[in-house]
Amino acid sequence: MRISEGDVEHIARLARLELDPEERRRYTEQLSDILNYIDELNELDTSSVEPTSHVIPIKNVMRDDLPQPSLPLDEALGNAPQRKGNFYRVPRIID
Amino acid sequence: MPGGSSGGSAAAVASDQCLGAIGSDTGGSIRQPAAFCGVVGLKPTYGRVSRYGLVAFASSLDQIGPITKTVEDAALLLNIIGGHDPLDSTSADIDLPDFTASLSEGIGEIRIGVPDEYFIEGLDPEVESAVRTAIKLLEKEGASVKPISLPHTGYAVSTYYILATSEASSNLARYDGVKYGFRAEAGDLMEMYLRTRAQGFGPEVKRRIMLGTYALSAGYYDAYYKKAQQVRTLIKQDFEDAFSEVDVIVTPTTPTPAFRVGEKISDPLQMYLNDIFTISANLAGTCAISIPCGFSSSGLPIGFQIIGRPFDEETVLRLAGTYERETDWHMRRPEL
Amino acid sequence: MMKMLSDAGLEAVIGLEIHAQMLTETKIFCGCSTAFGAEPNTQTCPVCIGMPGVLPVLNRRVVEFAVKTGLAMNCRITPYSRFARKNYFYPDLPKGYQISQYELPICEKGHLDIHINGESRRIGITRIHMEEDAGKNIHQKDGSYVDLNRTGVPLLEIVTEPDIRTPQEAALFMKKLRAILRYLGVCDGNMEQGSLRCDANVSLRPAGSTGLGTKTEIKNINSFRFVEKALEYEIKRQVKVLRDGGDIIQETRLWDSETGTTNSMRSKEEAHDYRYFPEPDLVPLQIEEDWIKQIRETLPELPDQKMKRYQEEFGLPEYDCEILTEERPVAEWFERAVKAGGSPKAVSNWMMTDILRLMNETGTEITELRITPEMLASLIGLIEKGTISGKIAKMVFNDMYTTGKDPETIVQEKGLVQISDAGELEGTIQEILDAHPDEVGRLKAGDKKLIGFFVGQVMKATKGKANPKMVNEIIRKKIS
Numbered sequence: 001m002r003i004s005e006g007d008v009e010h011i012a013r014l015a016r017l018e019l020d021p022e023e024r025r026r027y028t029e030q031l032s033d034i035l036n037y038i039d040e041l042n043e044l045d046t047s048s049v050e051p052t053s054h055v056i057p058i059k060n061v062m063r064d065d066l067p068q069p070s071l072p073l074d075e076a077l078g079n080a081p082q083r084k085g086n087f088y089r090v091p092r093i094i095d
Numbered sequence: 096m097p098g099g100s101s102g103g104s105a106a107a108v109a110s111d112q113c114l115g116a117i118g119s120d121t122g123g124s125i126r127q128p129a130a131f132c133g134v135v136g137l138k139p140t141y142g143r144v145s146r147y148g149l150v151a152f153a154s155s156l157d158q159i160g161p162i163t164k165t166v167e168d169a170a171l172l173l174n175i176i177g178g179h180d181p182l183d184s185t186s187a188d189i190d191l192p193d194f195t196a197s198l199s200e201g202i203g204e205i206r207i208g209v210p211d212e213y214f215i216e217g218l219d220p221e222v223e224s225a226v227r228t229a230i231k232l233l234e235k236e237g238a239s240v241k242p243i244s245l246p247h248t249g250y251a252v253s254t255y256y257i258l259a260t261s262e263a264s265s266n267l268a269r270y271d272g273v274k275y276g277f278r279a280e281a282g283d284l285m286e287m288y289l290r291t292r293a294q295g296f297g298p299e300v301k302r303r304i305m306l307g308t309y310a311l312s313a314g315y316y317d318a319y320y321k322k323a324q325q326v327r328t329l330i331k332q333d334f335e336d337a338f339s340e341v342d343v344i345v346t347p348t349t350p351t352p353a354f355r356v357g358e359k360i361s362d363p364l365q366m367y368l369n370d371i372f373t374i375s376a377n378l379a380g381t382c383a384i385s386i387p388c389g390f391s392s393s394g395l396p397i398g399f400q401i402i403g404r405p406f407d408e409e410t411v412l413r414l415a416g417t418y419e420r421e422t423d424w425h426m427r428r429p430e431l
Numbered sequence: 432m433m434k435m436l437s438d439a440g441l442e443a444v445i446g447l448e449i450h451a452q453m454l455t456e457t458k459i460f461c462g463c464s465t466a467f468g469a470e471p472n473t474q475t476c477p478v479c480i481g482m483p484g485v486l487p488v489l490n491r492r493v494v495e496f497a498v499k500t501g502l503a504m505n506c507r508i509t510p511y512s513r514f515a516r517k518n519y520f521y522p523d524l525p526k527g528y529q530i531s532q533y534e535l536p537i538c539e540k541g542h543l544d545i546h547i548n549g550e551s552r553r554i555g556i557t558r559i560h561m562e563e564d565a566g567k568n569i570h571q572k573d574g575s576y577v578d579l580n581r582t583g584v585p586l587l588e589i590v591t592e593p594d595i596r597t598p599q600e601a602a603l604f605m606k607k608l609r610a611i612l613r614y615l616g617v618c619d620g621n622m623e624q625g626s627l628r629c630d631a632n633v634s635l636r637p638a639g640s641t642g643l644g645t646k647t648e649i650k651n652i653n654s655f656r657f658v659e660k661a662l663e664y665e666i667k668r669q670v671k672v673l674r675d676g677g678d679i680i681q682e683t684r685l686w687d688s689e690t691g692t693t694n695s696m697r698s699k700e701e702a703h704d705y706r707y708f709p710e711p712d713l714v715p716l717q718i719e720e721d722w723i724k725q726i727r728e729t730l731p732e733l734p735d736q737k738m739k740r741y742q743e744e745f746g747l748p749e750y751d752c753e754i755l756t757e758e759r760p761v762a763e764w765f766e767r768a769v770k771a772g773g774s775p776k777a778v779s780n781w782m783m784t785d786i787l788r789l790m791n792e793t794g795t796e797i798t799e800l801r802i803t804p805e806m807l808a809s810l811i812g813l814i815e816k817g818t819i820s821g822k823i824a825k826m827v828f829n830d831m832y833t834t835g836k837d838p839e840t841i842v843q844e845k846g847l848v849q850i851s852d853a854g855e856l857e858g859t860i861q862e863i864l865d866a867h868p869d870e871v872g873r874l875k876a877g878d879k880k881l882i883g884f885f886v887g888q889v890m891k892a893t894k895g896k897a898n899p900k901m902v903n904e905i906i907r908k909k910i911s
Contacts (some may be wrong), residue, residue: 284522
């Protein structure tokens with residue numbers, strides 16, 4: 001296997017995805033296949049190639065420091081799965 | 096099966112449920128379903144259409160585009176959706192031409208490039224035949240055709256799947272159940288995150304998030320993400336080199352006609368490989384259209400792709416329009 | 432603590448990581464207000480909430496402030512810089528990533544000089560970059576409550592080289608930095624309110640060596656005093672650990688001002704893996720030379736430059752200069768008063784005592800005072816010309832404050848002109864001498880203290896307007 005179930009568990013944790021053992025096993029297999037395929041990129045010598053992070057040559061896009069109206073409180077919190085007063089409420093943080 | 100991910104739009108257009116539709120194309124998700132449904136699908140140049148309002152998947156690859164019955168409709172829609180948007184920093188601040196204006200002009204002495212790397216083993220013979228026939232028709236209309244090479248084509252799928260999933264893994268982090276959307280029951284915050292996202296996302300999305308997270312993670316960034324960005328440069332360079340010899344590039348849109356309902360592909364890797372012909376245009380950031388060019392012997396639509404220079408949608412549309420005028424594929428509907 | 436270090440043959444190596452909230456009208460990537468103290472969640476929009484489909488657009492003034500700060504700290508403005516995503520999950524981080532700068536910050540390789548024990552020490556600035564602030568979490572027993580007003584407020588992150596050697600230097604550096612940021616109008620430097628935040632990295636090594644020991648990061652420092660105290664405590668703690676044969680664990684420790692200690696943050700289940708990558712929704716910055724030049728021209732004279740100038744041009748002592756240059760509006764007020772003709776030392780004295788006292792007592796900013804620099808200059812002029820005495824001047828000063836009238840008017844209206852005409856004084860003095868024959872006798876016999884008594888009497892009789900020097904002279908003449 002290209003990656004282990006332990007690796008997959010670690011990645012899932014980083015991405016905040018809970019996996020059951022069956023999923024963990026299945027994803028490990030699938031991700032391994034994909035990573036095996038992706039290894040083909042190592043056939044290419046890219047030591048003197050600049051990475052592309054932006055595909056169009058645009059630079060320096062900025063806006064003026066002018067205030068725009070904010071959302072009214074009820075609209076901002078309108079979609080909150082849990083709201084208490086003026087706040088979003090989330091379960092307590094352990095640690 | 097209509098293909099994805101704008102399959103709904105494509106099917107709706109094909110079945111006359113609407114005049115035209117909008118889809119988003121990150122790796123072919125406008126052009127592929129268009130090909131499968133026998134309609135027109137256009138991926139504009141990156142930056143031609145604002146991404147503000149589009150649920151982001153892969154920010155450096157996403158583009159919004161029209162799915163329509165005819166090329167003229169696609170041009171009309173592009174007139175409407177295109178243009179600079181101050182809310183999108185990556186939207187190009189350039190003039191928006193009237194894309195319908197030059198549609199009926201002739202194609203002059205347009206030079207068409209046909210890349211060797213797209214006509215390979217694995218390409219369905221009926222698809223190949225339909226596409227080559229289309230190329231011959233264009234030749235008859237006055238285009239000159241020459242073989243070209245896009246040498247890094249074979250690496251496009253890997254490159255795409257690293258970059259797209261990496262960006263997606265980050266773009267989808269906001270779906271955490273805190274501010275909006277679905278939230279799972281949980282006793283503490285960590286549990287809330289883990290369950291909300293496990294229950295809220297489907298398996299394919301989860302797979303992509305994990306692949307992307309892995310590619311960006313400590314120790315792997317150089318080997319995967321950075322490497323993919325470098326290969327992206329090579330792929331973009333392939334197109335720039337090609338466009339110094341030709342004006343457009345013509346290829347099949349997909350390696351096979353549509354899948355039948357029930358003919359589900361359970362192997363994700365196999366699924367990804369179906370994007371092989373459309374992905375490069377997203378990586379290079381340039382524009383590409385898929386238009387119908389025939390049917391398979393089992394009655395499934397086949398589409399071919401015209402790829403143009405960045406921001407040269409006019410030429411692409413003009414060539415597509417010329418082809419459309421000489422054929423009647425766009426009048427026929429697949430059996431529903 | 433210094434003795435502990437030197438006894439152990441060690442020296443401390445300190446680096447600071449500072450976050451400064453920028454004084455722009457709007458947030459870094461959207462048009463929401465940055466004003467402090469609003470009702471929770473009333474300064475947010477789809478962009479800073481991180482709703483689906485939104486995109487960031489960079490605030491030009493943020494870049495301007497970053498360049499301005501970099502120039503003031505002798506940094507190189509990088510010709511090509513871009514943004515990056517720092518990915519992690521926390522409720523006050525709505526997008527699940529913070530847009531920051533990673534590999535290509537906007538400024539690098541600068542320095543700031545601090546003055547300590549009569550010497551100048553140069554502290555290197557590794558980098559300065561722009562990023563967005565996160566929101567606020569309020570933890571309660573039944574859950575956490577999230578306020579996203581602060582998400583997207585622009586921050587400047589300033590990282591120093593590990594050039595600082597003592598807690599005192601660290602506090603001085605922070606004071607210096609704060610003064611510069613306030614001079615530039617980039618940040619209001621309020622550590623208690625959180626608009627200026629400081630984390631410190633500290634490690635120990637054998638005195639005189641060049642390697643780096645294991646460092647700990649100290650967080651939760653919210654005043655200059657605590658910068659010093661926290662570092663003092665941590666250095667002592669590390670010395671003790673090493674002395675007892677232990678190893679320093681690389682960790683983050685929180686300063687607890689109540690107990691005066693640093694404490695290890697409970698260990699996380701996994702170390703953060705931020706998975707930095709270039710921000711695809713923002714395009715790169717290539718700051719044009721012209722723009723840098725324009726910004727450089729807007730740089731005000733900075734505290735160090737003013738201090739040097741006041742000492743050289745005006746001959747003011749360092750002590751005075753430090754107080755006068757601490758805040759830009761005060762320095763500029765001083766300069767205006769000198770320009771209006773006030774002699775620098777006199778202006779400085781009046782400012783350090785009465786003006787600053789007034790400001791503190793009434794809670795007024797110097798720019799809001801009824802007394803203008805020109806008025807003070809006039810007042811000083813009146814004293815120097817001998818028109819009024821120093822004591823009367825204090826009275827006039829208070830009137831200036833309450834009425835806003837200029838000193839000449841007040842002196843005229845109240846008839847406070849000092850009596851320096853010998854002829855005028857002679858009469859009054861003679862009267863007083865005549866009225867106190869016993870005292871005159873004792874004075875003639877040698878009791879010099881009584882001169883003060885007589886001067887006092889004359890001042891009383893003339894309602895303080897007599898020129899005391901002259902009165903003194905005339906009395907002596909009459910006695911002898």
